[in-house]
Amino acid sequence: MPDMMSDTILSDFERRELVAQMTAEQDLREHLQSGSRTVYSGFDPTADSLHIGSLVPLLSLRRFQLAGHKPLVLVGGATGLIGDPSFKSEERQLNSADLVATWVERIKVQTSRFVDFDCGGSAAEVVNNLDWTAGVGVLDFLRDVGKHFAVNSMIQKESVKQRIEREGEGISFTEFSYMVLQSYDFAQLYKKYGCTMQIGGSDQWGNITGGIDLTRRMHQAQVFGLTLPLVTKSDGTKFGKTESGTVWLDADKTSPYAFYQFWMNASDADVYRFLRYFTFLSVDEIIEIESADASSQGRRSAQGILAKQVTALVHGESGVEAASRISEALFAGDLAGLSQAELEQLALDGLPCTQIQAGSKPLVELLVDTGLALTPRGEVTVGQARKFIQSNAVSVNGQKISDDQALLDPSSAYFGRYHLIRRGKKLFHLLQWP
């Protein structure tokens, strides 16, 4: 039964290297072992979708649920209006209340696929902190909640220190009060749901401990916190970005194919750690994969497993199928062997695709139209298109093109309709003639 498993949840987190910090370790261990607990993690609406940075806490909630605890997904309808200053180097622009409200709805839907809402006592719930903050009067808030916070200790928090100390930056009262709001969430969730644990990224440590203190003061209760590590890459670059930007969880913003490819491209030095962070494979299975890879020649199997697992979690089995179908065709298969139906399927599966007017068109222009002629500084220019062609980076339907004067017309297309342009090693674009 789930409760039997809960004594291993913390050690599983440890083996996965998923623990950055935790409060009162002994007490927490005992607390989790002695019953089904309610655990929450918050997600602020700062865009119309979450990105893969939110995946670690989201999956961690699921891990707790699998261990028999009840997850609460908190969507920050209130905190999203304020803006978390933690480790942010500058004050951020406020978003309108209407906009944040629409984002809240989308993020509610998005987070919902990661936890189970129908499993009895440990069924998940989605909550919105706007529900318990919107109606609170300023004076009541200042008297009942604010009184428990010492500004002296708030300004000591590492998360806001640089903003306070660094010249020319500063922090508004609005952002400074963020911590109070998030702390109030924890206290409220304790009261309403008996929630006794909060998890979050390691940047949330200050906010989480704030909530623990407030809950003790307001409700004389001991609650706990655990932070998850910041996901890093071995080469020091920022995790979660690709040439074309942020990797979103929303299929309309990052296609399942692009999402799948992101994980396929994980470096060997990172991939086993990512398997621990982002999949539900047991640590033993992961170790097995690692040792099998180590003793075999050629490509590691880990990237493929990672891509399939994570894509399945975020986009479902159909997403995995579509993404791996495209990937197979483009990277392993024989382009000329694709049937017309398969080519059409590629477009449906999320391979970037552009409709072309009848007639013929210079390849250079097509590279610009499709956005493939992207310069290192993020612009699309004709000159860059030429450079790519001249440096042997462009192929059409599997043929390298080195003539920057080349024209394309339907006569050379597959089935008179399709050109598959490849720029560089990994970027593909499908052209469709009428």
Added chain:
RNA sequence: GGAGGGGUUCCCGAGUGGUCAAAGGGAUCAGACUGUAAAUCUGACGCGUAAGCUUCGGUGGUUCAAAUCCACCUCCCUCCA
């Protein structure tokens, strides 16, 4: 308030009248090698096919010619009060 130093292309950082679209490094992108990995090597790296055009905090000036000289403005740093 006084004294001095400084703002250069994505970042760091050279450059003090023409040979400067601007050294070098980093980042980024491409090519080669590989395994859609890493490392390494090669190339590109303001825009333009080119002629040429637009850049060196801002504005105005000196000059055949300025990132480089002058004036004013602005922002930053250090030291002294």
